[in-house]
Amino acid sequence: MKEFENARMEYEETPVPEELNDRVQAGIRQGKTNRVRRIWKRRLGTVAACFVVVVGALNLSPTVAAAAADVPVLGGLFQVLTVRSFTNENEDRTVTVEQPGVTGSDFAAQIDAEIQERVDAKIAEGEQVIAEYKDAFFATGGTQEDWEQHDNKVSVTYEIKSQSDTTVSFEVDSTVSIANAYQERTYYNLDLAENKELTLADVLGADWVNICNESIKAQMAAAEEPSVYFEESMGGFSTVDETTGFYINEAGNPVVVFPPYTVAIGAMGYVEFEISK
Amino acid sequence: MAKIREEVLTTFLVKEQARFYRLAYSYLKNREEALDAVQTAVCRALEKQDSLQKPDAVRTWFYRILVNVCTDMLRQRKRVAFVPPEALDAGSYEDPLPTDGTLAQRVDALPAEIGTIVKLRFYEDLSLKEISAVTGVSLSTVKTRLYTGLKKLRVSLEGVKLT
Numbered sequence: 045m046k047e048f049e050n051a052r053m054e055y056e057e058t059p060v061p062e063e064l065n066d067r068v069q070a071g072i073r074q075g076k077t078n079r080v081r082r083i084w085k086r087r088l089g090t091v092a093a094c095f096v097v098v099v100g101a102l103n104l105s106p107t108v109a110a111a112a113a114d115v116p117v118l119g120g121l122f123q124v125l126t127v128r129s130f131t132n133e134n135e136d137r138t139v140t141v142e143q144p145g146v147t148g149s150d151f152a153a154q155i156d157a158e159i160q161e162r163v164d165a166k167i168a169e170g171e172q173v174i175a176e177y178k179d180a181f182f183a184t185g186g187t188q189e190d191w192e193q194h195d196n197k198v199s200v201t202y203e204i205k206s207q208s209d210t211t212v213s214f215e216v217d218s219t220v221s222i223a224n225a226y227q228e229r230t231y232y233n234l235d236l237a238e239n240k241e242l243t244l245a246d247v248l249g250a251d252w253v254n255i256c257n258e259s260i261k262a263q264m265a266a267a268e269e270p271s272v273y274f275e276e277s278m279g280g281f282s283t284v285d286e287t288t289g290f291y292i293n294e295a296g297n298p299v300v301v302f303p304p305y306t307v308a309i310g311a312m313g314y315v316e317f318e319i320s321k
Numbered sequence: 322m323a324k325i326r327e328e329v330l331t332t333f334l335v336k337e338q339a340r341f342y343r344l345a346y347s348y349l350k351n352r353e354e355a356l357d358a359v360q361t362a363v364c365r366a367l368e369k370q371d372s373l374q375k376p377d378a379v380r381t382w383f384y385r386i387l388v389n390v391c392t393d394m395l396r397q398r399k400r401v402a403f404v405p406p407e408a409l410d411a412g413s414y415e416d417p418l419p420t421d422g423t424l425a426q427r428v429d430a431l432p433a434e435i436g437t438i439v440k441l442r443f444y445e446d447l448s449l450k451e452i453s454a455v456t457g458v459s460l461s462t463v464k465t466r467l468y469t470g471l472k473k474l475r476v477s478l479e480g481v482k483l484t
Contacts, residue, residue: 047424048443054425055444058343061352064359068338071360072331075367082368 128163137174137196139167144202144214151239155232159216162230163200170198170220177222197221205291205299211235211242213292229314231289231301244290247298248321256284256300260317273308281307297321327367329376334363334383340445341387347429347440348391358394362387381447384455388437395433427474435470438463 128143143163146152174196181191198220205213213233220226233242244252260281264273274280281302290300295318302308302315334341338359345355345362365386366373373382428439437456441447449467453460 051424051428052444054423055343055347055428055440058346060339060342061356064338064342064356065335067356067360068334068363071363072334072367074360075364075370076327078364078368079370 135192136178137171137198139170140197140199140201141167142201144204144216146212146234146236152234152236155234155241159232162216163218166200166218166220166228167198170218173220173226174198174222194222205231206294206296208296211237211292213242215291227304229289229301229303231291233290233292242292243286244284244288244298244300247292248319253284256288256317256319259319260284260300263317272312293318326370326373326376330366330370330373330379333379334366341383344384344387344440344445345391347436347444348388348433349394350429354394358387358390362390365390378454381451381454384441384445384447385457388455392433424474431470431473434458435466435473438466439470439474442467 128141128145130139130141132139141163144159145156177196178191198218200216200218202214202216205215207213211234213231216230216232218228218230234240235242235246244256248255264270264281267273276282284300288300288302290298293299298319298321300317300319304310304313304315306315308315341359341362342355345358346352349355349358362383366383369386373379428436430436431439434456438452441452441455442449447455449460449463453463456463458466
């Protein structure tokens with residue numbers, strides 16, 4: 045142990061710089077300010093969490109939602125709610141659903157029923173695709189172990205695009221992902237005052253086809269890289285019609301959406317064109 | 322309560338600063354870096370003071386922060402340091418520990434995870450249990466490392482209490 049006494053003495057002879065005290069004091073000041081900042085961040089986080097709880101409660105409880113709908117300012121905001129949200133997992137796949145619902149009128153109820161039907165159909169379809177894929181996988185010599193590596197998913201989610209006092213526009217996305225992903229998007233544009241689904245004609249007037257086509261072609265030509273869009277002769281964009289999907293953005297303009305590969309190369313994904321009114 | 326804790330903490334940090342500097346210096350062997358390490362550790366201690374539950378444990382709690390800061394800096398330095406191949410002599414692959422020099426120099430040459438334990442035990446007088454808390458490794462690992470360290474240092478183990 046004597047040996048260590050010498051070593052320790054040598055160690056303790058390490059000269060200590062004069063500015064050490066200043067540096068320690070600086071560290072103390074710095075740490076104190078950082079701590080205050082952290083505490084505030086945490087408090088803001090709590091406030092944000094409270095908002096989440098309010099929104100969550102609205103979605104979970106019809107009573108709370110009904111109460112909020114009666115509040116004049118909040119009324120418009122809470123027309124689209126998540127009516128069903130669940131995750132169901134088994135060894136073959138995970139199903140995740142965020143199903144939107146519209147409240148407020150008979151028309152809304154009708155739309156709800158349609159969404160419900162579509163979501164159910166989509167889940168059934170996804171389950172079927174996955175079951176078929178599983179059969180094919182094992183039939184071609186796949187092992188149980190390899191199968192478990194697959195992360196098959198069926199998911200339905202939605203996104204509200206815009207909302208005014210009387211209209212609401214939202215997107216429902218359904219995805220089945222196995223080796224590839226099969227995605228389908230459906231847009232709902234509802235006029236809750238008139239109790240009807242909005243069409244492009246409602247938004248743009250009688251000449252809507254020409255307005256859209258001109259605007260889309262101009263936007264394609266003006267693109268930074270126009271070659272990403274297919275030529276009309278090659279099966280690219282020719283005209284919009286009643287089946288063309290669209291939503292209404294915050295500015296109130298319709299935004300026409302084409303699925304991947306329909307008018308442009310796949311890397312472009314969903315292609316959107318805003319049509320100014 | 323929180324105020325008292327901050328008071329206890331700052332008093333402790335100011336009072337023991339020389340010890341911290343020496344420990345940091347023993348790792349980094351560089352005056353500026355050791356100063357940086359102490360400042361960073363002090364700053365982090367004040368910032369995270371809420372994680373200090375028992376004020377009696379302030380010593381081990383702070384050493385843990387300091388040791389982490391120092392090893393982080395060493396690791397970072399390793400990432401940027403460029404050693405030309407010719408600077409590595411063949412012998413260095415076998416036993417990097419010099420057999421001569423004073424014991425303190427040999428302690429410095431120990432691998433970091435062993436050196437830490439030796440230094441905390443013999444220079445800072447921490448108990449093995451405290452060292453286990455500082456380094457975050459189990460008590461039995463602390464014991465085996467200390468044992469290995471002492472063997473490498475070729476210190477007679479007589480009279481060394483391993484408990």
